[in-house]
Amino acid sequence: MMKGNVDFTLVEEMLNKTKEEIEKMSPVNVMLVGKTGVGKSTLVNNVFRERLASTGIGKPITKHLRKIEKEGIPIVLYDTRGLELSTEVQSTVRKEIFEAIHINHKKGPEKAIHVIYYCINANSSRIEESEIDFINELSELLPVIIVLTQSMGKPAETFRKYIEELNLKVMAVVTVMAEPYLISSDVTIPRKGLKQLIELTFEVIPEEAKLAFNNAQQVDIQRKARAARSWATRYIATTFGVGFTPIPFSDATILVPMQIAMMSHITAIFGISMDKTSIASILSAIGGTSGATYVGRYLVSNLIKFIPGAGTIAGGIISGATASVLTTALAMSYIEVLSFIAKGEVEGTYPDLKNIGDLMRERLQVYLKQSEETSITDSTVDEERTEDVEKKEKPTFFQKIRNTFTKK
Ligand SMILES: Nc1nc2c(ncn2[C@@H]2O[C@H](COP(=O)(O)OP(=O)(O)OP(=O)(O)O)[C@@H](O)[C@H]2O)c(=O)[nH]1
């Protein structure tokens, strides 16, 4: 169905494919332990996407344990409560926690809890003997990271050193301020420690949970982008490498399903929630309208002019090298757009996505230009100067493309 100049079936396809990719991921399972009010929910809301503790769906699994999930985010949180209550209740809570760990463990690696964030308020400055035992027992079963919440300045560091000197069996002790803390109208304690927590978590969770964890976290956007770029580069290399059969210009639309699949996969790896309007705007920016594809249009209307003789070849073909250059530019610019949106969400500035297509178009042009510049001495080559191309001494980008054309 068409709306404006965008094919909405492509939008649907991209959303569905992204969902499929996320469902294929093995989720990461994180348990939060700590007394009420220490800041477990605040931590979750700032570490994971979409303020997960507030917007996720909580399901009680025992009296003191809750499972929190949200569609489209491959993480399962186990939230505990009641640890601050009487010794009697405390022992029940602990029992429930151990049982949950065992039951999940028995269900296999997909369900097993991968890491425990044991949260202690950094301002409490004391930790009871029985709590020390409990932490050590948990550490026997799973990697535990002690998160000192609401950490402010030196007292928090002193408390961290004190805990470290107890030589618990935990993986690490991190001082964190999950959300900026307003002390007075002109004094705010900034966020801290979240990136360290993310890095430590990556170190302790199993390999198969890392993809999901990277999707779910929102602290390290660069890491998300890196993962997406690395996947895309490999994907493009295998798709357009040795086995790629050159396709005629007229069949440039063949590339579109592949590119839609690629962008969906990138969205899933990166971990970002895209709405239909933004996707439509991005697809429209790259020419993802019905029939005319970006690649088709770009090649036919722009690149072809630079390829000597190509204008007269009816059966001109797109080589792997050409397809690869264009698709790489598409992937890299899309990842940049995703990073831009994600950063805005973390900072709470929520960029105006009405013009997100413009950003996509602009970044794509930059990337295409860059890929030209890497091999062209004169970067100002434009449509009017095709005849200059032949005169260059070094092989130009377009000559390289022509070479790959004539190879087969
Ligand atoms: N500014 C700021 N306030 C925090 C932070 N962590 C906790 N708080 C404050 O502490 C209150 C309680 O934090 P929660 O995140 O709800 O604590 P919780 O551990 O989830 O508590 P329960 O759900 O009752 O077990 C919040 O409403 C905040 O006022 C933080 O990192 N920064």
Ligand SMILES: [Mg+2]
């Ligand atoms: Mg809470």
